[in-house]
Amino acid sequence: MSAPITADPAAAEPEARASVRELHETLERTWSDRPGLLGWLMSVDHKSLGKRYVITAFVFFLLGGIEAAMMRMQLARPESRLIGPDLYNQLFTTHGTTMMFLFAVPVMVAMGLYLVPLMIGSRDVAFPRLNAYGYYTYLIGGLFLYTAFFLNTGPDAGWFAYTPLSGPEFAPGKRVDVWAQTITFTEISAIIGAIELIVTIFKQRAPGMSLNRMPLLVWSMLVMAFMILFAMPWVAVDSQFLAMDRLIGTHFFNQAEGGDALLWQHLFWFFGHPEVYIIFIPALGYVSTIIATFTRREIFGYPAMVLSLVATGFLGFGLWVHHMFATNIPQLGESFFTAASAMIAIPTGIQFFCWIATIWGGRPRFTTPFLFILGFMVTFLIGGLSGVMVASVPFDLQVHDTFFIVAHLHYVLIGGAVFPLWGAFYYWFPKLTGRMLSERLGRWNFALFFIGMNVTFFPMHLLGLAGMPRRVYTYLAETGWGTLNLVATVGGVTIAASVLVFLYNVARSLANGEVASSDPWEASSTLEWATTSPPPAYNFAHLPVVQGRYPLWSRTVDEPVVTGLRTDQRQLLITTLLDATPDHRHRTPDPTLWPLVAAVATGVTFIALIFTPWALVVGAALVAGPLIAWGWPKPKPGDPIVTEGVR
C-alpha cells in the first residue's frame, strides 16, 4: 500500500517517517471496524456501508433483469402460453418496483454515500449510525418484497398501483399491501440517505472547497438529495393512504364516499416525475467526472453546469401531470405541463453542449468508462427526443400506455442513468476494491450492452405506434407484432450476456486482477484519488486543504493539509457552508449494533402493519428502545463531562 499523497512531505527523515507510521496506526485503530462478522454488522463506516449498499442494489438489478427476461420470453411469440396473466402481472409489477425503488435510487444514493466524503476530503458522513440504519432498513424492505413474491403474494397491480384497481374492492388479499409497505422501507432509507448527503456536503467540505469549487458530482448528489427529501414523502403518504383504505376502511380513493381515484395519481406522479430525475441527475455527475478525467480537461462552463443541475431539479417538480393527459383534466392545465415538459430539455441540452465543448478541447482516452459515456450520449438523446414528443398532448394520447413509452423510458433510464452508472462502476472499481477491471472484457461489456439495449428497445417505438399497449401478457398473431417482439427478445438476451460479462470481469478482477494505485487513471482530479485504493478506514491521514476546482490538478509539491484533529477518537472537521472555512471539530460515534436492531424492529413493525393497525402502537415501542439506546452516551475516559457546578 503506497503512502497516501496527503502524508506529511516532511516525512523524508526516518524519525519523521516513524511518526507518520505511528499516525496511520493510531488512526487505523480509531477508525477501523471490529473484526469478524459482529464487527461487520456493527460498522458505521460509510465505505463499508456504501459498498454493501451498492452490491445489494446490484443484486436487485439482477433480479429485476431476470423478471424482464421472463417477460421477454413470454412476449417473444404471439399467444404464447409460457407465462399466464397472474404471474405476468406480478412480473411487470415487481420488475418496475425493483428497478425503481430497490435498484435505481438506492444505487445512486449508495454511490453518493461512498464517494462524497472522500471527494470533499472528510472522513465519514454526518450521521454514521443513521447511515447504517438507513441501509439495513432498505435491505429488510427488499428482502420482504421478494419473500412475498416467492410466496405468491407479490404485488400485481403495477409499480404505480392505480386505484381503484389496487384498492380493497378489486385487489383482494395482501399483494398490494406488500407493495405499499415496501415503499415505506425504501422511502425511509432514501430520505435518510438524502439527509446524510445534504448535511455532509454542506458542513464537512475540506477547507478551501467553497461551493464554487465543489466537484460537479458533489453538486449532482446535492441536487438529488434535495429532490429525494421533497419528492419521496408524496409516494409514502400515498401508499399509506392506500394501505389504510385496504386495512381500516378509509375512503381516500373511494369515489362512492367522496374520495377520488385521481388523488392517487396526482400524489403518485408528484413523486413519480421527480423520481426519474433523482435517478438521472447523479448520472450527469458521473458523466462530468469521467469526461474531465479522460479528456484531461476542466468541464466547460462550470456555472452553467451547476445552474443546469439545479434548474433540472426544480423544473422536475413541475411536470407530473404529463403522466395523466388521458384522464379528464382541463385542457388549459394540460398546456402548462406540455410547455414545462418541453422546456426541461433546455438545461440538459446545455449540459450536452458543454460536454461536447470539453471533449472537443481535450484529448479523449477510450477507456471503458469513456465508452459508456459516449454510449450514454447517443442513447439518452433518443430518449430525450421521444420525451419531447410525448410532451405533446395529442401525440401522447396516441402513444400513452403503449410500448412507445416503454421504449422512451428505457432509453432515458438505461441510456441516461445505467450507462453512466456502468461507466462509474468501471471508473471507481479500482478505488473501492484496489483492483483494476479488465479493459478488454470492459469493451465486450460495453459493446454487448450498447447493441443489446438498442436492439431491445428501438423496435418498441414502432410497436407502440403499431398499436401495442403496455402491460399485456400476450397478443394475437393477427396484430403483426410478433416479429418486432422477437427482435426485442433477442436484444434482451444480448443485454443478459453483457451483464454476465460484467459479472465475470468483476469476479476475475477480485480474484487476481491488476492491483490499483492511488490514481490508476493518472488523470483524475478529485480528492478520492489522493488516497490509497481502497482508502484506509480513516480516508486521509491528514485532511487536504483545497486550492482549486480540480484539486489533484492544482496540487503543489508542499501542498497544505489540516493538522490538529484528534486521533484517539473519531473526529471530523466541520467547515462553514459557503466558503468551507474551518469552524469546529465534531465527534462522530463509534460502531454499534443498535442501528441494525432498530432496523429489524422497524421491519417487524411495517410488516405487521399489513395485518393489523395495532402494529403501529406496538412497533413504536419496539423501535423506541433501540433508537434511545443508540443515542445514549457511553462515555470513555478522557471525554468531557459537565457536572452540576457548571452555570
Add this chain to the structure above:
Amino acid sequence: MPDWLQSVLQPAGPQAERVHALWNFMLAVSVIVYVVVVGVLLLATFRPRHSEAELAEGAPGERGVTRLVSLATAVTVLTLFAFLLFDFSTGRALTSSVKPAVSIEVTGHQWWWEATYYHDIPNKRVTTANEIHIPVGRPVLLRLNSQDVIHSFWAPDLNGKRDLIPGKESSLWLEADTPGVYRGQCAEFCGYQHAKMAFLIVADRPADFQRWYAAQADTAKTPTDSLTSRGLEVFLTSPCVMCHTIHGTPAGATLGPDLTHVASRRYIGAGALPNTRGNLAGWILDAQGIKPGAHMPPNSLSPADLQALLAYLGTLK
C-alpha cells in the same frame, strides 16, 4: 410497412390524421437534431489531434466556445418553441364543438366494453358489446364511464385514447373517413385480462348503419323450431341468465354483455376469438381456458343442450 391491425401510422379519420401530421413533423425535426448533435459529438471525439501547440492554436478560445454553446442553446429553445406552436395548433384543431351524428355511452367493465346508443325514444336505444358501429364520415361522440376500475378506450386508427374512470365521465370524438373495421384495445392496465379487452369500430355507409341500427333495436327473434326452443330453455335454466340480457325473453341481467344480437358480432370475448360456432362452444364450456380470470365461469352442459343453445344463439342476429 405492413398493414397493422390497429396503428397510429394508418390514420383513417380526421383526428388521427392531424396527430399523424404532428408525428411526421416531430420525427423529422428529431432526426435532424439527432444527426447534428451526434455528428458534432463524433467530430469532437474523433477529430484528428496532433500536438499540444496545435491543440491550443486550433481551439476557438473560451469566448468563442461560450458563443457556440449559447448559439446551440438558442437554437434548442427556438426548436422547442416551434414544436410547441405546432403542438398547440394541433390540439386546438382537435377540439370540436359540432353536434354529433351519434352519441354513444361506452362503459368499461373488467374485461369487456358496453355500448349504449342514445336515442330520444327510450325503446329505440341500442345496447351492445365490444362491436361499435358508426356511420362513416360523421362525427360520433363517445361518453366514457367505468363500472369498476380505470380502463382506456383506444382506437389508434381513429383518435388518441381517453381513460374511463369510475365516477367521472369523459368524452372522445371519433370519425372514420372510409368504411371499414377498426380495431381498438384497452390501454390502461385493468387486471388479469387487460391484454384481451379489445373492441371493433365498424364504420358503415349511412344506409348500412341504419339497417344495422334497426336490427339491433329489435328484440330477439322468437325461436321457431324445437331445437332453438330447447336452446332458449337451456339458456333460461342455466347460469347464463344470471349475467346476460336477451331482450324479448325473461333474461334481463346486466353483469355480462347484452346477447340480444350476439350472432351479429364478428368476435366474442372482447376480441379474444372470432365468432364461430366452435369458438362459441369453447367459450361457453370453459371461458377460463381462453381468458383466465374473466368473470365468466365454466359451464357443464350436455352435448345435446350445448347444440341446442348454439343453435338458438346462432339465430340472434
Add this chain to the structure above:
Amino acid sequence: MSAVESARMQGERGSIDVSALPETTFGHRAVTWWGTLGFMAAEGTTLLICAVAYLYVQRNFQHWPPAETPLPSLTVPTVQAALMLLSIPVMAWTARAARRLELGKIRLGMVLSAIFALGFCVLRWFEFRALHTRWDSNAYGSVAWAVVFAHATLLVAQLGESISIAALLFAGPVEPKHFADVDDSCLYWYFMTGSWVLLYLLVFISPRLMS
C-alpha cells in the same frame, strides 16, 4: 472565524492547525442542527401532503363537512393550540439556557417539555373525538383524521424524545454535546407547534368559514 484567527491557524506550509477549534457548537454551525432541519423538511412535506389531500377531496363535496356530519368542536382544539403557543417561550428559555451550558435550567426545561408533550398527546386524543366523524365514515373523515393523525405522530415522538433527554440529563454523565441536543430539540419544538397552528386552522376553523 475572523481573518486573523484563520491566519494564525495556518502553519508555515499553509497547513491549517485546527486543534484550537471548539468541539461543541450550537445552531446552524452544528451538523445535528442541519439533521434536525432535514427531518423537519421531510415531516413538514408529509403534513403538507395530508393538507393537500384534505383540500383536494373537498372538491367532491357540496357541503363541508358533509351534510350528516357536524362541524368539529372548537373547545379542546383551541385549548390545545393555545397550550402549544404557550409552550414556545418555555422552550425558547430552555434553548437559551442550553447555549449558556446551564444544566440545572435545562433539566427543568426538559421536564417541562415532557409534561407539555404529555398534555399535547392527551388533548390530541380528545381532538380526534372533536372531529365528530370516524376515519372510515367518508372521505371527509379520512382526510381530517389523516391530518390530525400525521401530526400526532410528531407529538408522540417528541414525548419520547423529551422523556429520554430529561432522563439522560438526570442520570448522566452529561456531555457538552447534550446541550446542543437540547437546543436542537427546541428548534424541532417550534416546527411541531408552529405546524399545528396552521393545521388547526385548516381542520377546525376553515370548515366554519365555508358555511
